Amino acid sequence: MKAAAVGLSHSPLIGKNDPAPEVLARVDAAVAHARAFIAAFDPELVVLFAPDHYNGFFYKEMPPFCLATEAHAVGDFGSSAGPLSVDGAAANAIAQGVLDRGVDLTVSARMTVDHGFAQPLEVLFDGIDRVPVIPVFVNGVATPLGPVSRIRAMGDALGRAAADLDRRVLFLGSGGLSHDPPVPVLDGAPPRVADALIEGRPPTPEQRARGEERVVQAGRDYAAGSSRMIPINPEWDNRLLDHLEKNELPAFDSWTVQWMGEQGGGSSHEVRTWIAAHAALAASGPYEMTSRFYEAVPEWIAGFGVTTSRTL
Numbered sequence: 001m002k003a004a005a006v007g008l009s010h011s012p013l014i015g016k017n018d019p020a021p022e023v024l025a026r027v028d029a030a031v032a033h034a035r036a037f038i039a040a041f042d043p044e045l046v047v048l049f050a051p052d053h054y055n056g057f058f059y060k061e062m063p064p065f066c067l068a069t070e071a072h073a074v075g076d077f078g079s080s081a082g083p084l085s086v087d088g089a090a091a092n093a094i095a096q097g098v099l100d101r102g103v104d105l106t107v108s109a110r111m112t113v114d115h116g117f118a119q120p121l122e123v124l125f126d127g128i129d130r131v132p133v134i135p136v137f138v139n140g141v142a143t144p145l146g147p148v149s150r151i152r153a154m155g156d157a158l159g160r161a162a163a164d165l166d167r168r169v170l171f172l173g174s175g176g177l178s179h180d181p182p183v184p185v186l187d188g189a190p191p192r193v194a195d196a197l198i199e200g201r202p203p204t205p206e207q208r209a210r211g212e213e214r215v216v217q218a219g220r221d222y223a224a225g226s227s228r229m230i231p232i233n234p235e236w237d238n239r240l241l242d243h244l245e246k247n248e249l250p251a252f253d254s255w256t257v258q259w260m261g262e263q264g265g266g267s268s269h270e271v272r273t274w275i276a277a278h279a280a281l282a283a284s285g286p287y288e289m290t291s292r293f294y295e296a297v298p299e300w301i302a303g304f305g306v307t308t309s310r311t312l
């Protein structure tokens with residue numbers, strides 16, 4: 001077996017606004033299973049597809065996706081700060097391989113990433129610098145967004161380029177599933193907010209703390225049912241997981257940006273990371289999903305999924 005994939009939802013509210021202990025225990029068991037799956041696979045390289053939440057990518061230049069040859073984490077919401085252990089040589093080789101296959105990948109030689117990247121590395125590998133990684137930003141928040149077919153094409157090209165390396169590669173998708181957290185929106189934003197979303201001025205510690213407390217409070221309100229955020233949509237989430245489990249990735253090409261937002265909320269587009277990871281896996285042939293966990297966790301503002309898959 002040369003390739004495997006894991007899908008893992010993230011939430012900055014984990015540990016800050018937790019659900020009931022029995023929910024937590026079920027999530028912990030699913031994560032423990034994913035860790036054991038990864039340990040058995042023993043990846044030589046992890047390609048991590050994750051979104052950003054206006055900590056690294058801003059409207060001054062907002063690519064649909066971007067591969068890093070070097071990256072550091074900002075440490076938002078208490079996640080780890082500092083450099084990721086990026087395999088620069090493999091990153092450059094894969095970037096070239098994706099471009100050679102006709103997908104217009106952008107590249108960053110100094111990517112700034114947030115909890116979207118840091119959390120899965122902490123949860124699955126005990127730290128952000130423990131495993132050779134290639135970070136691939138996938139825009140799942142900042143509209144306008146392109147068609148999902150392009151995400152699939154990028155994942156497919158990346159999977160083929162990775163296969164050329166002849167190493168055991170784990171494709172890891174971080175984000176989703178349906179969720180509608182209070183991430184700012186450029187359209188209609190007051191001038192100060194718009195300026196921050198465009199320029200990316202680093203917040204002061206006080207501004208960051210205020211922003212994070214706002215998200216924690218949103219999680220409390222959501223769980224209490226006193227929120228106007230779009231509800232978590234387990235039916236939609238399971239439809240997504242069904243398509244992934246059945247190797248039905250072309251089915252996503254008919255999922256429009258508008259429909260996804262209506263069904264799964266403003267941050268439902270983070271599922272693009274899962275689609276990219278599974279398209280990369282599928283580039284090595286048919287795969288089987290060996291475990292699948294799902295639970296709606298309003299306290300974390302997340303339709304929370306954990307899956308493991310490997311090539312047959």
Ligand SMILES: O=C(O)/C=C/c1cccc(O)c1O
Nearest residue numbers: 010011012053181215300301
């Ligand atoms: O405000 C942010 O930076 C992120 C919020 C959030 C909340 C819940 C689930 C997620 O995937 C998020 O990104």
Ligand SMILES: [Fe+2]
Nearest residue numbers: 116175176270
């Ligand atoms: Fe997110």
